[in-house]
Amino acid sequence: MAEQITFIIGSILALGAGFIVVTNRNLFHGALALMISFLGVAAIYLSLDAGFLAAAQLLIYIGAISILIIFAIMLTRRMMQTTEDPFNSQFLLALAASVTVFAILFSAIVYVWPLTASNSVPLAAKTAVADAVLQDTVVNLGSAFVGADGYVIPFELASILLLAAMVGAIIVAWPKPEDVA
Amino acid sequence: MNIAELFPKLLDLTVFDYLRSVWGNAPWVEVVLDIIAILTVSTFALLLVFLLGWTERKVLARMQDRIGPNRVGGRFGQLQMVADVVKMMTKEMIIPAGADRIAYFAAPILSLMTSLLLFAVLPFAPGLIGVDLNVGVFYVLSISSVSVVALLLAGWGSNNKYALLGAFRSVAQLVSYEVPMILSILVPILLARSMSTVGLVEAQPIPFFFYAPLSAVIFFVASLAETGRSPFDLLEAESEIIAGFHTEYTGMVFGLFMAAEYIGIIFMSALFVTAYWSGYRLFGLENVVLNGLQLGRILGFLVIAGKTAVVFFLFMWIRATLPRFRIDQLLNFGWKFLVPLSIVLIFVVVILDKVLVEVGLVGGSNEVVRMGIHLVSNLLIGWATIEILRRRAKTARQDYEAEAAARDAARVTAPAHAD
Known part of the structure; x- marks a missing residue:
């Protein structure tokens, strides 16, 4: 029963806020609604016993990506008059x-x-899904990522990709020699 | 049932076990108990604001050679905070023209909400915790990253360029210091092999501070910055740059921001205690059983309260004595010093602890040896860091002196030409 209620609340948040994102004329409010939509997805993860994923959803999507989007909106648009046609x-x-x-x-x-x-x-x-898997999700996730019989190669590949992107970002933002002089 | 019978029962069971035994196990009971728990923990956190607000004013006043609050509610002004809150409640709430009302009002609510949500995973005493998540510490980090959104909402919703600039500054600071904070709290997680806050406490017969003093100091500094306390109080800095993101907030709406700030500080102190000073543990005091009464629970609560109070006192002490950083110094300090150092510390802890496990020096009576090895590695890294810093300071000083000498020489020759 409680699971159903959590699921219903989570999906109303995710879908309702998602609808506002695509129909709202104010870009900033759209970004806020996107955050609420992410929150709804996190609630659904929680109702699926995936606490780690829910926390990661909060940390990455609300704490980082949404802030990036808001910064982008604030720095590129005329801030108080963002009325786009959706x-x-x-x-x-x-x-x-x-x-x-x-x-x-x-x-x-x-x-x-x-x-x-x-x-x-x-x-x-x-x-x-076996109950034993749900008991220790974090431990299982961790050993699946870096265990020798797990997904260590895809995991490391993804890490290298991220590292390369980071180095690339630093190179792009690096002051050019003529700027320094 | 009278009080005399109830009291020993409460020490043995939790209050909730008692209520369950009275109410039976109907499906609504758990929901009601959850709501009671949430209300209790949030109210407790909010009431602490009264106590600590007064304490801070009193302690700061003493450190600055003043008396502090001394009128309201007796000689020591104990009711000063009550008077302050009444004042805030009765103030007019001014909403700036052109404010984005949704963002303007969502910001303080979100700010207080994120601060209160943190208390869900704080272990107050053995068996006394809101919810023992197996990702407890990660939960804390993700919730506190959401609090950054509140600042942006406040800055943007106020329709004021100073508030917006303040919000940008705050977000830059908070996002930057999240990184060393996450990296430094990874060390106790690695040592405890657990992300749950209870797991962290259980793994500390010897406080982790003695394993990893450098990480502890980094975490403490980062938590100063995360809560916007001096010397990192650029979020506010009302004496130099206008009060930042909450410039346009008045009355109780501003009060919510202030309450959120204090609750954040209390939580960060308590998390520091939990992660590095073994939380509610103190030489087995948390497990004391006297005449069949489990006093340990109360003692454990007093222990963590006392430790947290000491850390909070450190926060106040630093606020009263240290001047403020500039924003560029602050960001440089975070990114160029704290982050590299904490990455090095993580590598060392991972490799060292793996070796110690292979050798069989982990757990039981070998714990002291493990602590000693970690401590020595930390001291070596600390010494190397100070040595590197000293060399860099030396070259910087030489450059500066050479520059100054050149400038002096130019100044001496210039008047000669003028004559």
């Missing part, structure tokens, strides 16, 4: 694309690779 000629295409993505994900989860046991009702039964 709809342009591409909105039908975008609608079609998002509906397609939704249909693919939905059918994949329900019909192609169902997480629930085969004889139960899709989306209603408890997922077939």
